[in-house]
Amino acid sequence: AQSVTQLDSHVSVSEGTPVLLRCNYSSSYSPSLFWYVQHPNKGLQLLLKYTSAATLVKGINGFEAEFKKSETSFHLTKPSAHMSDAAEYFCVVSELGYQKVTFGTGTKLQVIP
Amino acid sequence: DSGVTQTPKHLITATGQRVTLRCSPRSGDLSVYWYQQSLDQGLQFLIQYYNGEERAKGNILERFSAQQFPDLHSELNLSSLELGDSALYFCASSAPGSTQYFGPGTRLTVL
Numbered sequence: 439a440q441s442v443t444q445l446d447s448h449v450s451v452s453e454g455t456p457v458l459l460r461c462n463y464s465s466s467y468s469p470s471l472f473w474y475v476q477h478p479n480k481g482l483q484l485l486l487k488y489t490s491a492a493t494l495v496k497g498i499n500g501f502e503a504e505f506k507k508s509e510t511s512f513h514l515t516k517p518s519a520h521m522s523d524a525a526e527y528f529c530v531v532s533e534l535g536y537q538k539v540t541f542g543t544g545t546k547l548q549v550i551p
Numbered sequence: 552d553s554g555v556t557q558t559p560k561h562l563i564t565a566t567g568q569r570v571t572l573r574c575s576p577r578s579g580d581l582s583v584y585w586y587q588q589s590l591d592q593g594l595q596f597l598i599q600y601y602n603g604e605e606r607a608k609g610n611i612l613e614r615f616s617a618q619q620f621p622d623l624h625s626e627l628n629l630s631s632l633e634l635g636d637s638a639l640y641f642c643a644s645s646a647p648g649s650t651q652y653f654g655p656g657t658r659l660t661v662l
Binding site: 480481482483487538540543544 | 553555584586593594595596607641643650651652653654655656
């Protein structure tokens with residue numbers, strides 16, 4: 439069975455400081471992992487995905503994530519937060535050719551001016 | 552813009568009623584997925600269709616049903632609505648073995 443745990447429900451950072459959103463997963467197979475972002479009253483937008491190629495994945499808007507199999511983690515980072523990054527972020531694990539998809543509970547990122 | 556469209560954007564109805572949510576996938580995508588996002592349950596997978604056939608089922612209630620038509624658009628039917636069905640309903644589409652792209656969602660309010 440697969441599962442995903444987002445370790446923080448809320449993260450608050452100052453503008454210009456680094457962002458770290460934590461995600462741990464479990465999977466019986468070689469999973470695909472994703473980060474999606476949801477701005478208020480908007481749909482989900484794909485930030486980046488890991489599908490067993492390079493372990494360091496670069497996404498849109500300066501975000502990146504590193505797949506660490508030994509730690510079963512897929513943390514999302516950004517060197518410098520921008521006000522427009524304030525949103526909710528979902529870590530997602532997928533198995534079996536994307537047929538089985540599990541979302542984390544989400545992390546709300548607040549960016550303080 | 553993901554290329555996935557959903558209508559209507561907002562829907563307000565009363566308990567006991569029935570509603571239909573519509574989704575048009577990205578051009579060429581054969582798979583359509585439905586999700587429910589609510590405050591207490593988070594984001595939950597409901598059901599997947601592939602080229603008109605049901606492919607996978609998640610936490611979908613018996614009062615809910617879906618179908619995918621020959622033109623690949625999909626409809627999610629919710630009946631005997633309860634207050635707890637108030638949520639944001641997302642549709643996503645994907646090509647075989649590819650990432651899901653999400654629509655903007657339909658916000659359902661049951662009064």
